[in-house]
Amino acid sequence: EAGVTQSPTHLIKTRGQQATLRCSPISGHTSVYWYQQALGLGLQFLLWYDEGEERNRGNFPPRFSGRQFPNYSSELNVNALELEDSALYLCASSLGLARVFGPGTRLTVL
C-alpha cells in the first residue's frame, strides 16, 4: 500500500512568485493535513482538508491556501512568496490519532 506522496521534491522560486505543492494521502484516507517546518522551528500546522472541505487552518496568512480534490489528493498554494516561506512543507494522513507524513517538498525562496 502506497504511503503519502508529495511533489515536487524541491521547488525554487523567487520573491513574489506563487508556489503549488501537491499531495496524495494514503489510499482510502479522506483527510489531508499540511504542515510547515522552517529551519529552527517546530512543525507548524497549516491546513486540514477532509472530504473536499477545509476543516481548519493554522495561524498563517490568507496567501497560504489550498484545496482537496474528489480523489482526496490536495494542493497547497502559496502566493506572493516571501523569503521566510522557505521551509520543508509536509503533508500527512491520519494513523489513528498520529500522523503519517509524506517525504515533503523543500521550498526555497530566493
Next chain:
Amino acid sequence: RKEVEQDPGPFNVPEGATVAFNCTYSNSASQSFFWYRQDCRKEPKLLMSVYSSGNEDGRFTAQLNRASQYISLLIRDSKLSDSATYLCVVIEGGGADGLTFGKGTHLIIQP
C-alpha cells in the same frame, strides 16, 4: 498557551550507551503522546506511542508522567543509526489540528 518543550541538544553519546531525554508539556488536559524520529532533511516518522503505563519497543522505552507533565524516551544500547532528531508530539484533543510538536532533541551517537 499550549507549549511542548524539548532540550534541543545535541546529545553526544558513545555507541552502546543508554540515553534518555524528556519532553514537557504545559496543558494538563493533554490526552495522547507520541515520539517521532526525524533524520536530516527527511520527514518525521512515528517511532512509538506513549501509554500511561509506559511501553517498550525493543531498545526503546517511553514513559509518561502526568503529575509532572512530561514524557520521556530512553534508548538502550545505542547504535550509530539512532542518530537523528527526536520529536515529541502532544495531542490535546478538540479543535484545529489538535497536535503540538516539540522542536526536537538532536541525538548524535559517536563510534
